[in-house]
Amino acid sequence: MAHVDRLSNVRVLVFGGTSGIGFAVANLVLSKGSQVIISGSKQAKVDDKVALLQSYYPSNPASNITGHAVDLLDTPNLEKNLTALFDTVTEQGQKKLDHIVFTAGDALTLPKVDNVTTESAMLGFKVRLQAPVIIGKLIHTGKYVTTAPSSSFTVTGGTNTKKPMKGWFMGASFGASIEGCMRGLAVDLAPVRVNMVQPGMIDTEILQKFFSQFPAETVEQMKLTHGLLGTIGEPSDVAEAYAWLMRDRNVTGTVAASDNGRLLKG
Ligand SMILES: NC(=O)c1ccc[n+]([C@@H]2O[C@H](COP(=O)([O-])OP(=O)(O)OC[C@H]3O[C@@H](n4cnc5c(N)ncnc54)[C@H](OP(=O)(O)O)[C@@H]3O)[C@@H](O)[C@H]2O)c1
Ligand SMILES: *[C@@H]1O[C@H](CO)[C@@H](O)[C@H](O)[C@H]1NC(C)=O
Ligand SMILES: *[C@@H]1O[C@H](CO)[C@@H](O)[C@H](O)[C@H]1NC(C)=O
Ligand SMILES: *[C@@H]1O[C@H](CO)[C@@H](O)[C@H](O)[C@H]1NC(C)=O
Ligand SMILES: CC(=O)N[C@H]1CO[C@H](CO)[C@@H](O)[C@@H]1O
Numbered sequence: 001m002a003h004v005d006r007l008s009n010v011r012v013l014v015f016g017g018t019s020g021i022g023f024a025v026a027n028l029v030l031s032k033g034s035q036v037i038i039s040g041s042k043q044a045k046v047d048d049k050v051a052l053l054q055s056y057y058p059s060n061p062a063s064n065i066t067g068h069a070v071d072l073l074d075t076p077n078l079e080k081n082l083t084a085l086f087d088t089v090t091e092q093g094q095k096k097l098d099h100i101v102f103t104a105g106d107a108l109t110l111p112k113v114d115n116v117t118t119e120s121a122m123l124g125f126k127v128r129l130q131a132p133v134i135i136g137k138l139i140h141t142g143k144y145v146t147t148a149p150s151s152s153f154t155v156t157g158g159t160n161t162k163k164p165m166k167g168w169f170m171g172a173s174f175g176a177s178i179e180g181c182m183r184g185l186a187v188d189l190a191p192v193r194v195n196m197v198q199p200g201m202i203d204t205e206i207l208q209k210f211f212s213q214f215p216a217e218t219v220e221q222m223k224l225t226h227g228l229l230g231t232i233g234e235p236s237d238v239a240e241a242y243a244w245l246m247r248d249r250n251v252t253g254t255v256a257a258s259d260n261g262r263l264l265k266g
Contacts, residue, residue, distance in 0.1 A: 005032050005247075006150075006247040007029050007033065007034050007246060007247060008032055010098035010099060011036075011037070011097045012034045012036050012037070012098065012101065013089060013099070013101070014037070014039065014101045014103070015070075015101070015102045015135075016039070016101075016102065016104035017036070017038025017067070018039075018046055018048075018049040018067070019049075019204065019206075020205050020206060021199060021235050022038070022104070023049060023235065024234075025243075026065075027053060027056065027236070028236070030057055032243075035064045036064065036065050036066075037065075037068065038065075038066075039067065039068055039085065039104075040069060040104070041070070041072065041073070042069055043068075043069040045069075046068065047067065049067065050066060053065050068085050068088060068089060072127045073127060075126055078130060078131065079137075082131070082134050082135060082138060086138050086143075086144040090144045096144060097144055097145045097146070098150060098151050098246075099153075099246045100139070101242055102131070102132050102153070102154065103156045104128075105128055105206060106126070107206075108124065108171065108206070108210070109170070110171050111170055124171065128177075129174055129177045129178055129181060132181060132182075133181060136181070136185045136188070136194075140189055145192060146192075147192060149191045149249040149252075151191075152192065152194070152195065152245055152252075153185065153193070153194045153195075154242050154245045154246065155178050155194075156178070156196065156199065157175050157196045157199075158198060159198060159262045160172050161175030161198075178196065182195065182253070186252045190252065193245075193251060195252060195254050196255045197241045197242055197245065197256050197257075198256065199241075199258055200258065200262045201222075201223070202232065202237070202238050203234055204235055225265070226260060226262060227260025227261045228260060228261035228262075228264060229260045229261065233258060233260060237258060240258070241258045242256075
């Protein structure tokens with residue numbers, strides 16, 4: 001039987017789809033004939049990125065690429081706003097989603113061990129842990145995502161969970177929390193599959209912001225020595241890891257690394 005691409009004719013919602021890794025995932029699945037909905041914190045940027053994606057695929061009907069903002073830092077309204085988003089994009093559950101990809105991440109708050117407080121310790125968990133937790137709850141209702149192994153929820157971690165850079169102990173903490181959450185949700189949401197991608201350094205907006213605090217030579221040195229390959233990843237590279245986790249109906253509760261072999265680097 002001829003191979004059918006499992007990313008054609010599916011509906012994919014990408015949190016973080018307005019930038020970096022999530023934008024590359026949206027771009028990849030669109031190229032395969034998916035319907036995509038992207039989300040970010042502000043509607044104006046969402047609309048710009050929807051228009052940019054549409055410009056890449058001019059023959060694609062406008063209904064195949066849409067976008068809706070939710071500010072995932074608005075914790076008191078998080079469940080209400082996410083429920084409203086899911087109701088809108090699925091037309092109250094009539095047009096179910098097949099895949100949800102979560103790459104949203106706000107500017108990193110990395111309090112240091114010498115002056116961390118109970119309050120500052122929790123800031124990094126808002127977008128990266130609390131939002132996926134509530135999305136898991138909404139998937140569990142069965143209203144918005146087809147309850148079958150063809151469906152998936154993919155979250156995003158990082159190599160700092162296993163090999164923290166100096167000063168990154170809180171980043172390692174929230175990274176580990178989402179990894180544990182992923183495994184727990186894989187059990188609780190089955191047969192919907194839940195997995196995580198572990199990116200290494202990927203050349204995106206958030207990395208450029210991180211690099212901007214260092215001199216150019218230091219940045220070049222970091223790129224060169226980050227992993228085993230003498231370079232860092234493009235968003236379109238790591239996007240392939242998300243595509244695997246969406247396509248393969250036998251993979252759940254696992255971590256897919258696209259990290260330049262950073263964990264093996266001495
Ligand atoms: N790039 C790397 O080297 C790397 C490595 C390991 C892990 N990661 C992690 O991977 C994730 C994606 O990274 P990236 O490099 O693609 O970053 P990015 O280019 O900065 O994209 C981050 C995305 O998150 C969204 N976002 C931020 N705050 C939000 C909020 N309050 N509400 C809703 N959406 C929000 C942004 O949307 P708006 O701007 O539209 O609000 C944007 O779409 C992050 O969690 C990052 O820490 C990245
Ligand atoms: C638009 O989405 C539908 C449903 O997923 C799909 O059948 C169609 O091929 C897509 N169109 C393009 C041009 O990708
Ligand atoms: C904590 O210390 C770092 C430097 O180690 C400094 O940049 C930061 O402003 C301090 N934060 C607080 C809340 O004191
Ligand atoms: C893998 O997934 C396919 C499609 O859902 C299913 O038919 C098959 O039985 C699964 N294989 C195993 C070993 O679970
Ligand atoms: C982006 C979004 O939908 N934000 C809404 C979240 O909920 C509050 C309270 O109802 C609204 O004011 C926001 O507009």
